[in-house]
Amino acid sequence: MTTWIQSLQERVGNGREFHFDSGRFIRENITKSWLFTLWLIILTYLTLAYTISQFRSLPFTTGVLVLAWLLTVSLTVYNEITRSHNTLTLWLRNNLYSSITNTLLSLLLVLAIVAAVWGFIDYAFLRASFTRVPEEAQAILAQFDSPGANWGAVLDNMRNLMVFRYPKEDSWRLWFVILYMGALLAASTFVFSQERFRRHRIRQALTGIWLATPVLTFMLLLGVKPVPGRTVDFLIRLLAVLAGLVALFFLSRGLLKRFPSLIVSFLVTVLWAAAAVTAVYLLRGTLVAGLNPDIAWGGLLLTLIIAVFAIVASFPLGVLLALGRRSQIRGIPPWLTYSTAAVFTAYYLYTNTLPAFAAATTIVQQLFSLWPLLFLVIAYLFQKYFKGNVVALFCTFYIEGIRGVPLITVLFMSIILFPILLPKGMEILSTWRVMAAAALFAAAYLAENVRGGLQSIPKGQYEAADAIGLNTFQKYRLIILPQAIRTVIPAIVGQFIGLFKDTTLIAIVGLVELLGVANLISAQTDWLGVRREPYIFLMLIYFTGSWVMATSSRRLEKRMGVGER
Amino acid sequence: MTTTKSSATPLTKAEEVIVCKDVQKWYGDFHALRGISLTVKKGEVIVILGPSGSGKSTFIRCINRLEEHQQGEISVEGTILNYDVRNIAEIRREVGMVFQQFNLFPHLTVLDNVTLAPIHVRKWSRDHAEDRAMHWLTRVGIPEQANKYPGQLSGGQQQRVAIARTLTMEPKILLFDEPTSALDPEMIKEVLDVMRDLATEGYTILAVTHEMGFARTVADRIIFMDAGQIVEENTPENFFTNPDNERTKLFLNQILHH
Amino acid sequence: MAELSPTPPKGQESIPFWRDGRVIGVLAQIAFVVMVVLGTAWLLNNVNDNIGALGSFRCADGTESFRCGFNFLSIDAQFDISESIIRYEPSDSYARALLVGALNTLKVTVLGVILATILGTLAGIARLSTNWLVSNMAKWYVDFFRNTPLLLQLFFIYFGVILLFPAIKDAIQPFGLPIFLSQRGINMPGPVFMPSFSIWMAFLVLGIIQAQVTWLFLGRREEQTGKSSNRGLWAFLSFVLVAVLGWYVAGGTANSQGIMVTNATRVREFGDIETLVLSRLPVSDLGDIDTAVADGSLSTEALTTASLQICAVKDAPSEVNFTSQLRRAGIPFVVNRTDRLNQATEAYVAGDCEVLVAPQAALASERSTLENGANHSVIAIAETPVRISVPRIEGLNFIGGIKLTPSFAAILIGLVLYTGAFIAEIVRAGIQSVAKGQTEAARALGLSESQRLRLVVLPQAMRVIIPPLTSQYLNLAKNSSLAIAVGFADLWAIAYTTLNQSGRSVQVFMIVMAAYLTLSLSISFMLNWYNRRIALVER
Ligand SMILES: Nc1ncnc2c1ncn2[C@@H]1O[C@H](COP(=O)(O)OP(=O)(O)OP(=O)(O)O)[C@@H](O)[C@H]1O
């Protein structure tokens, strides 16, 4: 955009006499187009009106600001004319005063921003109370006509906000988890960034620890411990289980080496699943959860647990769903689909439609009684759009179904419907229900992310994997998924940030996470009706959390992109 | 170290490693292969030529089941190529393929690219696999690149890695699908030299290429395909100097006078 | 060539089925189907065990059937809904209550989408402004709203801002505008549509077509003569012409509004009202009333009694139409509002007022119910297609204007601010994606600034913008379900009440899921259609 200052500048030349082309100046800054002129008039009016109204409420500040504005504008213009810009005026010229409209806008916005910031400072600090004693806070705030923030409510509830009712004597578990995570993270960053640890045992060990971490943390947070009096029993069983697992590990490795085939690897998988069940069975009864999550977990702790659990647990499911949706497995052949549909149609036409058709009195009722024909329609659509692939059908329906409805309904469904869907008498805690719902919900979104990654893998990668003789399982595990997931890490981080924010919704279904605690504060007798302050504090937490995650993910992305592609 | 598997008896004529009989293939309604019959003997080098879209790639990809043929019979090393997943796996183990676009795995280092299949398919120990991998990388002339990622290599180097990746699996048959088409002229030579060496070492080779020099000097036989059929099958000398078929003459005219 | 072909012992026919690639796939599929069917059967069995006994699926004749599970929809809902587009009473059925909720969701979604798009576009453009302050303010807006949870924002807006607004008598009026922020929510001026609006609407459509035609016609002439004419302006003017014409035609032909008066008042047409009121006042001209009140010769009580006494139905357009004409004529009036027309008529008959305002047809039928209908006459009142109604405080209520209840204001503002931040990023990325080269190429072609935007930048940016925009609209629609947190009666809030009250949880969830899926699918369908269309135009 040509600017008025530029038009001035061109007239000045190198030391030549200053000559001002007013016609051009007006053309470029005022009468460019009728819309522009209108905008300029409105802006001028707004700026004037706002400046005057600010003069009334904040005479001193406004005066200083307007003076500063006048001063810097004239300085910039002068420097422009004489071509003697310093860093400051050059910056001002480029960023604030590049045209008449921008110059006006800058004044308007400076006044508005200063007023807003001042208002906030006034509210948050000058007229605020910081004491944790409610009576003192009342006394302090009573001095002001319009009292400011009552931060005591937040300070007094800091522990509640962080961990809510997590027992004090169990606090060491939290500290332990934090330290453990910190150490693990530091160690991994170091080891994985060093080329000399490639293929080193340390790297495998760390990967193993990472895989075990979710379970361990979980047990720690739940306060899991041996049943009193059965510690020895527990230790013996634990040793037995560990020994069994180690044995199984070598057994399966040998098996796979000796009989490298898909069926054997499937058998080994089954074997491991059986081992897991046996292990749980053996250890059952010897361990007891020391804490009830519905009661003990809350505040930021619960927020983090749910967000992390959802993303971790949704990962395998999401990957499976994505693979399923894209799967090219040979579908159920048309003849089978159509004959099955025909059998159903015939059966229901005979048992259902015949009597209903006879009983129908209107054409509409007669038409409705023909509903079994829908089986054929469904069969046709199924063959047309899914080529008989039930797996793809199921995954697509799951993904689109979940993505089409709001999270809040899914959460309520978990609270209300889980008990109905489970066998009579089987109860599960609300926390588990909500965590399951969050994971099932996240899986649908994760699946779409992963699918995007899968789509970005060129066909040649699949062909090369086939050509070198990898089986399907190896192809996905070694070639396709590592690449697909790597490309969607930023999207997954984005999704995790989304989950972190979305956990607030569980406050509505009655669990007391961060927002739940904030809502409770206003009901405490000490801090009755204090609402804004906890909310502002929460905004700070969420903003910092999301912002830090987003920024570091961007940095990670940049670093990982180097050299590997 | 690898022998014919239990599922297949030794061939009547042991040296016939690829036998194709009346192979037909459709893409939807499009008839891509119209009855290809070809027998390849052990150690033979065969170059397939033909205009674009004539089905060269389709045919060669049928041999290791990257494409399914719908009629006719293909057998490789005595193993019939059908829906039996075990047969497919066997054949893929014995047949190596080099692609026009290299298709290296960008998330793995060169060494990992090369050792991946030996470790996971042949079940070699990592040490042995790396040993063999370095051997082949040296053979194709790039041992010093072993720890780089494919993205850091030139096109010619990448194609040579791809060849090493194929050879480390110790296949008996090599399929090349225009391995030099995506390369700059100076890199083409690097790759052709490697291929030439392999040809003299007794590998059975089936190559689609437009490198006429290579075809003339290295091939035992030249197959000319058009519209999904083999139109001419000839020795290099006859093919280039005295082709039987009109279509071949036209093709050679276009190729050689451009 | 050797005729001896390999003849392996196992031909194609004898592949064992567990190794046959064709069979494995189908077997896996069938196994999957069996698993899913078994799982579903297990779940349904549990559902039956758990709630079947409660009679949730019982038909009228005592048999159990899945179909009868939805019979509860015709039962009376018996709960109140604070705001509704259609008429609703607690005696209406659950089905109607759910419909009210669905319409409320639709209302929030449609308004939210429009406003968020406007806000997002402005903020997105502001992000690219050459003014440092403007672009940074936009950046902070975007960063803040994207990085904090929507629900937290909603709670803050509702509990931390709107509910802390002053009582109605101290309502805040920002910048002295006729917008009132109070505990009742937000009251602001808004249009009131008269029946003749539909006629004017037709003219507006006509005007758009006319403008389109003018534009094309002038464009063709420009191409022929090579001279540029100001075709944008002409197209606009022709639109304005048709619109103005339509305004008067619609107002002139409309004959739906009326008032009922007793013959004794001698009012035969609108002009007579002035005479009637003047006859009760100690002044000879309506313009003198203010001075008379000021110098004390006319007390306010006397003025009130002498004013025209009007009976009207609350929130009815007829009243706005009539009183705004009275106001323009300077005639003082007092309105007595009731909830229904028959109550208003009763008040009128009882003598609480002298004029009953309503549509003519309604008045005529009311008159026929009166004992001595002949003593009353219905007089036509002129109308204009739209009137702007400005809110006023009368006693402890707001009269006129548009009301946003605190709940509705909170959910709407929250959704718009939140989604707007996401849209801003999309718009910015879209505009930036149009490479600089494109812009320069257009400049080199000598296109003007506006031509450049319209012909080069926007179409290309649109292609980048539409897909993510679709998902933002979908998110907005889904996020509107958070209304339950601020007490707005959207679909989910009402469904939840229904669920709790009727106990038909499975059925209610099925209805809600179906409704949201329909909404989501229709939004993505519409935008996909649009996307395909612009993609085609591009070719
Ligand atoms: N996946 C596919 N679906 C449909 N048609 C295909 C597919 N792959 C190849 N074709 C068609 O089959 C014919 C043969 O293709 P093929 O790739 O074998 O040709 P080609 O001889 O290798 O040509 P070129 O020299 O260009 O590589 C072509 O007409 C092509 O359009």
Ligand SMILES: [Mg+2]
């Ligand atoms: Mg090809």
